[in-house]
Amino acid sequence: MTIRPFLAALMAVSLVPIVLAAPPAGKPLKLPEIKFEKYTLPNGLTVITHEDHRLPLVAVDLWYHVGPLNERAGRTGFAHLFEHMMFEGSEHVGEKAHIKFVQGAGATDVNGTTSFDRTNYFETLPANQLELGLWLESDRMGFLMEGLDRVKLANQRDVVRNERRQGEGQPYELANEKMYQLLFPKEHPYYADVIGSHADIEAARIADIRDFHQQFYTPNNASIAIAGDFDPVKLKALLTKYFGPIPKGPAVAPVNVETPAITAQRRAVVTDTVKLPELTIAWLTPGVFQPGSDEADVAMFALGGAKASRLDQALVYKTQVAQRVTCQLDAEKLAGIAECDVIAKPGVKLEDLEATVWSEIAKLQADGPTEEEVTAAKAVHLTRKITGLQRLGGFGGVADTLNQYNQYTGDPGYLVKDVASQQAVTASGAKAAAAKYFTKDSAVVVYTVAGKKELNDVPRSPGDTDADVKIVNPYSEAFETEQAWRKTPPAPGPALSFHLPVPKTFTLKNGLKVYFVEDKNLPVLSAQVEVRAGSENTPFAKAGLASLTGATMGEATTTRDLTQLAEAQEKIGTRINLGTTMDGMDAALTVTTNNADQGLELLADVMQHPAFADKDFDRMQKQRLVAISQVADSPQAIAQRVGPLLIYGEHPYGASATGTLDSVKALSKADLVEFYKQHYGPADAALTLVGDVNEAEAKRLAEKYFGGWTGTARAGVKLAPAPAAPQRHIVIVDKPGAPQTALFAFGQGVPITTPDLQAIQVMNYTLGGSFGSRINMNLREEHGYTYGAQSAYQLYAQGGGFLAGGLVRTDITGPAAKELMYEISRFPTAPPTDAELTMAKDARVHAIPALFETTSATAGALGSIFLYNRPLDYYTTLPEKYSKVTAADVIRVAKEDVHPINLIIVAVGDKAKIEQGLKDTNLGPIEVRTPTGELVK
Structure with a gap:
């Protein structure tokens, strides 16, 4: 997976208090500091550890200091390609077995990512599976070559x-790549997309890899x-066991490339x-x-990073010339x-937008941010950093943050200095930045306009590529014999006992249900209001x-206009994040506890006193109509609209939550x-509070x-009851020039x-x-x-x-549809094996x-307890429910709930290139429909 990080990641953890000199609002806030231990193994591996015993989880996060930063011309994308190769299977783990081991162990946040400066691999595991994580990561570090062919x-x-x-x-993704090509000269490591060009990826050979x-x-x-x-003493022993024998590699020369202005x-x-x-x-x-x-970051926030930023005010709200x-x-x-x-909004010239942008930048440069x-x-x-401390692994979690600070500063505990630097920014400093x-002279400007999508795809390499290359084992036979113990996967530690929160609950006099969980780990409070006001x-x-009502509520209240709110x-x-699902609407926020009162007052104002002002409704309706028209830009978005419509017809489940052009135009x-009056009120709503407040404070x-x-x-x-299930057939939606086909069965x-x-979830x-x-x-993995x-x-x-489905290569749309339906069709008669069921x-x-x-996340889980009338101990009983699922249960629900003969296969792609292949599948009759689902005759 490639990533283009947005600002800094969410940050880190522990509880050494540092009082900020100038807290943003409310009472003084104590900032946690990262507590860590750092040491180096004899072979050069840097180890950074942080203990946290709140939950029986452990995050393993391995950073290799390699990315496009280390690539050369003609070899772009190698770091990212190798990220994929690391999941293919190492000598002792087995082919394509890595992901099965970690997922079978209940891992979450499992991934590998590549950015310009590094490649990382991470997984968050149950604490009793820590040794499994170390076994897997060490084997692909030291013993990948034996499996690479x-x-x-x-x-x-x-x-x-x-x-x-x-x-x-x-x-607009093509414009993003062009932007980097204008910012950097061709020989610069950041010139190419992190993922590399088609030509360079296809040119990769086994010896290069x-x-x-x-x-x-x-x-x-x-x-x-x-x-x-984890136990730090046991962890050191395990690290020595698994990583210690791996030989040190050649020195990697530092990259000191000058970026020309x-x-x-x-x-x-x-x-x-x-x-x-x-x-x-x-x-x-x-x-x-x-x-x-x-300083530049703060200036960018004022320019266009805030909801009511200067550019939003000038282009989106006042003149409404930008979407x-x-x-x-x-x-x-x-x-x-x-x-x-x-x-741009329809009919608006980019030249006019650009003139306004430069005008706002000139004002920012002259006067500085307020x-x-x-x-x-x-x-x-600051809130992003503190709330990020809650997660152990994954993007921006504690382990990831320790590695980030270590790579760029050499100090895993750089959080304190990082926050101090941000808090020291002044208005004059941001103005100077x-x-x-x-400036105009130092800028790159890219216009994206309607036209042909110009791609630089290349043919696949011949099937016999690298056929004559000899694969040489990097280790001696004696060393391999010494490491043969790695063939046995480590057994998990003692079974874990889950201590999942059961909320306390009380009801206000007006009927509002309140769910509360105290979590004193960090000075953070999450609040969420759940209302049964969904699209159904x-x-x-x-x-x-329903969704337009919820979205408009977040724009202004009777006492605060959009800017003030x-x-x-x-x-x-x-x-405040507002979202509407089929079954409900929720409004949620997270604040540091010194701002708990201010945050709850704002949340209450949005929920109880929405303005529904004419100007806000008019703007939101127009934006929604434009957004619906943009669906035609994305094959996957088209498929997600057309599929449910064909299955459910004019039933709430057949409609997109955002509506259609006709339905939204008709709204007033x-x-x-009226929708708000009918569906919003305390008697059919719940408030969830989770964080560092006690019951009395809640x-x-x-x-x-x-x-x-x-x-x-x-x-x-x-x-009303769902319509009769359709007979299987294929629907093509023509998207000329699409580089892939969005292929889904509905x-x-x-x-x-x-x-x-639970049986259905295990089966699926x-x-x-x-x-x-x-x-x-x-x-x-099998067909690519x-x-x-x-x-x-x-x-x-x-x-x-x-x-079921995904985005597939255009030239194999037919074969991909056949394989997709093969797996779905055979499942009721070829249910999970014992190993698959256990996993x-x-x-x-x-x-x-x-x-x-x-x-x-806890607040969201509590919201679902209310929304679906679940018992308070719903989540504490889930482990037992999953454990009781039998093979017979899975076989039964597969036969009852997997209906291959009643699926509609939707293929959104270049009709001229995919139609014959789909005909050749003999999966059913073919019809052609528009991006809005109308039949093309």
Whole structure:
């Protein structure tokens, strides 16, 4: 997986108090500091550890100090390609077995990613599976060569190129690559996309890949961070056992590339199959943790990073000439990249947008950001860091943060200095940064306009490529014999006992239910209001009403207009997130506890006093209509709209939550007001509070801010029965020039309240619900047809849907459809083996603690208890429910709930290139439909 980080990752952990000199708002706040131990093994491997015994989890995060930073021209994408090769199987683990081991152990946050400066691999495991994680990571560090051959390389070249095509198929992605090519000279490591070009990926040969591993995937070029529930003495012994014998590799020379300044503006025009043009302006700024980087970041926040930023005000709200504004700063080792993207409204010229952007930049350079803007930027960054401390692994988790700070500063505990640097930014410093870095002469400007998507794809290599290459074992026979003990996977430690939270609950006089869990680990509070005001309450003719109501509520209240509401949130470092699902609507925020009162007051204001002002409704309706028209830019988005419509027809489950052009055009402000009156009120709502507040404080906050809520919300509607299931057939939606086909099979599913829920989840885990599932292993690992394929049940209160598929290569759309249907069709008669069943059950059980790793995740879990009338101990009983699932249960639900003959296969792609292949499958009759689902005759 390639990543382009957005700013700094969410940060780290422990509890050594440091009082900030100038807290953003409310009471003084104590900032946690990372507690860690750092040491180096004799072979050069850097080890960084952090103990945290809150949950029986441990995160293993291994950083190799290699990325495009270390590549050369003609070999772009090697670091990312090798990231994929690391999952192919090492000598003692077995072919393609790595992911099956970790997922079978109940791992979460499992991935590998490549950015410009590093490649990392991580997994969060149940604490009793720590040794398994060390066995797996050490084997692919030291013993990958024995399993690497030309067949595996050819397969992963296909997979990586499918990943690139997946990106190329996304709107505006081509402009992003062009932006980097303008920012950096061709010989610079950041010139090419992290994923590399098609030509360079296809040119990779087995000797190149093996040399790359021997040079960079060595203990002395890596650091491993481990955070969580472990015994440090036992951990050192395990690290010595598994990593100690791996020989030290050659020294890796430091990369000291100068990034030349841009002294004359560079411009380009990119054509893409998009409905709306986009303006991109980017600049070079200081590298990560370098002087001036934080000041530039604050200036970028004021320009276009806040909800009511200057560009949002000028382009989105006042004149409404832009659909969206996004500004961000990504700081890497050799340079920072500040970028603003502005998508135009229909009929608006990019030249006019650009003139306004430069006008706003000139004002920022002349006057600087206000003190309020600087305070908001600091508060937002600080909250992100503190809330990030809750996660052990994954992107921006504790282990990842320790490694990040270590790589760039040599100090895993750099958090204190990092925060101090950000908090020290002044308005004058941010003004100077804007004047220095965001100039016209130092900018690159890219226009994306409608036109042909120009791609530089290349043919696959011949089948006999590398056939004559001799593979030489890197180790002596004696060393291999010494390491033969690695063939036996380590047994898990003693069984874990889950201590999952059971919420305390109370009800206010107005009927509002309150669920509360105290978590004193960090000074953080997450609050969420859940209301049964989902899309199922909306008739088909008014599709989009529920989600538009929820979205408009977040714009303004009766006492705060859009700007005031946005600034009030950012002042305390938070943002209220509102989301509408089929079954409900939730509004949530996370604040540091010194801002608990301010945060709850804002959340209550949004929920109880939405303005539904004419100007807000008008703007939101127009934005929604434009967004719906943009669906045609994405093959996958088209498929996700057309499939449910064909299965359910004019039923709420057949409608997109955002609505159609006709349904949204027909809505009025009065519709929103009436929907709010009917479905929002304390008697049919719940407030969840999770964090560092005691029960008395929770009751005070709930009563003070929600005790006066009135309203007469009615219970949700009883839906009409689903229509009869269709007979299997194929639907093609023509998307000329699409680099891939969005290939999905759609069918009817089951309600979330089914007593068979756990059996269905265990069954689907093997079918398509995990990386090691049958569908993904077939389409991705065996055939190289896709970057990833899956199956899923969309579980709603009164029913749901089933879908399976992914984005596949255009030229093999037919064969991919045949393989997809093969796996689905054979499953009822070829249910999981004993090994697959055990793996699926263990994975489901051991992943449960991760649902409660953060306060916001816990609040969401509690919201589902209310939404689906679950018992308070629902999650504590889940392990037993999964454990009781039998092979007979899985066989039964597979036969009852997997209906291959009733699936509609939707293929959104270039009809001229895919139609014959789909005909050749004989999977059913073919019809052609428009992107909105109408039949083409």
